[in-house]
Amino acid sequence: MFTGLIQALGTIHPLGEDQLQIACSDPKILQDLAIGDSVAVDGICLTVTTILSNGFTAAVSPETLDRTSLGYMEGNAHINLEPSLRVGSKLGGHFVTGHIDGIGYLEESVSTANAWEMSFTVPDARVSRYIVPKGSIAINGISLTVADCNATGTWFKVAVIPLTYAETNLRFLQPGGRVNLEGDVLGKYVEKFLRLGSNSTESVVSELEDMIASNGSDSITPSFLTEHGYL
Template sequence: MFTGLVQTTGQLQRRSGGVTLQIPPGSELDPAQLALGDSVAVDGVCLTVTERSASGFQADVSEETLSRTTLSAKADRGGWVNLEPALRLQDRLGGHLVSGHVDGLGHVVAVEQQSASWALRLRWQDPAFGRYICEKASVAVDGISLTVAGCSADGSEFWIAVIPHTWSSTTLQHLERGTAVNLEADLLAKYTERLLQHGASGSGPSTAPISDAWLKEHGWS
């Protein structure tokens, strides 16, 4: 489990059976603090450390993961990625709960520099995932916890205001129109949808459909 608060960026290289991450010296994430088997979010993709060195670590990546995320294209060109080690129980949850399991790809529709921030507009590759997006909701973009500033009626296109610190300390600064990104919707939205579907289907503890009358009966006005 992760928070979406990126600790540093690293350079991704392909190797046989996986990838290698090179972390710049002096970064907040020290490779010496990683152990074999540790989980690290790489552009929002949860990977397991299989080897480590003074300058980084290696991880195995399945063809499934490579085909469903941006890691393959970035590894081929030595691209930069966002890195975050797994959340510890005593850590502060400054972002939101991020699983490191990418839901789907999106692409950049527009990037606009404003007086005190950047406006980033994104679109889901699969519009169906738009149902998890609403104003002020959380979303992970390449592993970065961000807040939705607004969205289209179906949520398939949404926009985000990015503060200077986040812009300069992550790979967001390299984005341009048409760039592909890894997207993970808020876990709470997905679990809520599943629970409501489960109850309405008659297989859960409550078989009553969710309606305005049901909500009022259970204290919602």
């Protein structure tokens, strides 16, 4: 579990098809790092496999390469880093799992008096379904708030404060550049509960219809209604 508050920048160096080397000398990342720990690398939860003097290595799966920007990165690309949340740590940002939903693309980045207004396109429905006005979203692991979006979530805008822009890899992003997106996990649970609730209702209605067809309306007893939450 992460918060979306980036702790440091690093650079990435592919080591074959299933290993990455992450270079970072920042003590906020390295001081307590151990083999088996989780680190968010551009928002992707990866497991540390080796500790190095100036960073660490991590394993990547074909699924991770397919769903995230890692499969498109070149050597020495800048990446955002955040160690996993520890018990007793301050809670800022929002709950970020490090499980990327899909990729988005920078449309434009405009400097204003107080922020960088960045807009993105989201062709992947696995992501766009969770984008709502004023909702939380993780962009390359950065906890941000959706300032505006269209009805389908295939386009949205965020306002990035100067501090976040300066200390993350958003400042290197060019129009058309890929970003990793993770929707708010709370929205995913709400969606599932609503879907299960709908299916449950349809099941009860079907059972009621079958009972009436077989035994008449007298078969709908108070005990049946109580059992299914109607009394």
